[in-house]
Amino acid sequence: MIKTVIFDWAGTTVDYGSLAPVIAFKKAFDRAGINVLDSEIRIDMGIAKWDHIGKILAMPRISEQWKEVYNRLPSEDDRENVYGLFQESLINHLKISTELKPGVLDAFQYLTAHHIRVATTTGYTLEMMNIVRDSAAKLGYLPELVVTSEDVAGQGRPSPAMIKTILSQFSINELQSVMKIGDTVVDIQEGKNAGVITVGIIEGSSLMGLSEAEYDRLTEDEKILKRREVRTTFENEGADLIINNMSELPDVIETLNASEEVTNG
Template sequence: MIEAVIFDWAGTTVDYGSLAPVIAFKKAFKNAGIELSDEDIRQDMGMAKWDHVGRILELEDVKKQWEQKYSELPNNNDRKKIYADFQQSLLHYLKEYTELKSGVLKTFNYLKEYGIKVATTTGYTAEMMKIVKDKAAEDGYAPDLVVTSEDVNGLGRPSPAMIQLIMREFNISDPRNIIKIGDTLVDIEEGQNAGVKTVGIVEGSSLLGLSQVEFDELDNEEQIAKRNEVKRKFEAVNADFVIDSIFDLVQIIEYLNESMDKKW
């Protein structure tokens, strides 16, 4: 039986489109004179933010821009400066963008009703998560356990360390009794490395990369095409399941529980 569900935050349960970190990354790098595209940012979305800054600084276009501007490649002090700017910006934007996605409370209440524990992992720091967690709790979403990479000696995604800590805290020995759901490929990789069931969510995801307004403005055929594009990305990394919206998770849980019952 499914004993626990582990959710991501931005793009999965809050912040439709995972917009806050994108805006904060752009601002921090622009302060350093570097222009970033959404694609530059989103390809490693979900990692611990210090690691994510490092990945962006390794991009060829970013290194080229940096060398043109400073006549040298970025060093660790540059990384620290950008990370500090990013943190400051994100802490500001989180207050604005922490809004529950549609269906989150309904799903959360279903899990509580059936005694399924709820935890979260994230690429955010503990300081960032305090803002997000408190705002979500005001709106009725309060997971049993909120874990950051700071709780596991900085071992962020795709390391399984955060999920393994959750398993110990919940006293769950079999990873097959756990579902990890997220909106990025690194969410899926994290779950796979921990041996749990993985679910990719499409609408409002970082992979979709659109705000609620932008998605709603698309016609039906464009919406279907965008959804299918994201589904193919999740399928390409062998996510166990891909769902359009978060309440579809209920069907996955019921399917898995029924399958487990048959095996026993």
């Protein structure tokens, strides 16, 4: 029986398309005089933001740009500077804009009604999460436990440390009673490393990388193609289950629970 669901945040339950961090990364690098592409940012989406900055700076194209602008390769001080710019930009954005993705509130209410506990992990810092959590709570979405990498000595995804903290605090021993839902490759890796059931969400995901308006403008054939591309990525990562959107979650849980009852019966 599913007793606990662990959600990601941006791209999963809030921020359709996980656009806020992409915008913040671009602004931070722009202010440093460096052009970074959306596709380059999304490669490592979901990991701790300090680690993410380091990954971007290590990309050959970005390193070459940095060398052209500053006549040297980026240093740790440069990483600190870009990280500071990123934090400033993202926090300013989060203060004015936090929206739940379609179906999230209904799914949360279903989980609450069925006494399924809700927790979250994230690539956001504690400061960022405090803003998002408070804004989401005003919209009716209030997970019982919010864990960041700062709660586990900086061990961000794909480390299972954040999930293990939740398992410990909830006194969970049966890993197959826990479901981790996310919109990135590292969400699935995090869940698999923790030994829990992993679920990839397609629409509004960072992997798809489209805003809600952009997705809605697609033809039905284009939507099918986009969903198929994201589904294939999740399948290649070994996701246990894949849903198109949050409205499908209750049925997925009901099916899992029913199959377990049959097996145990």
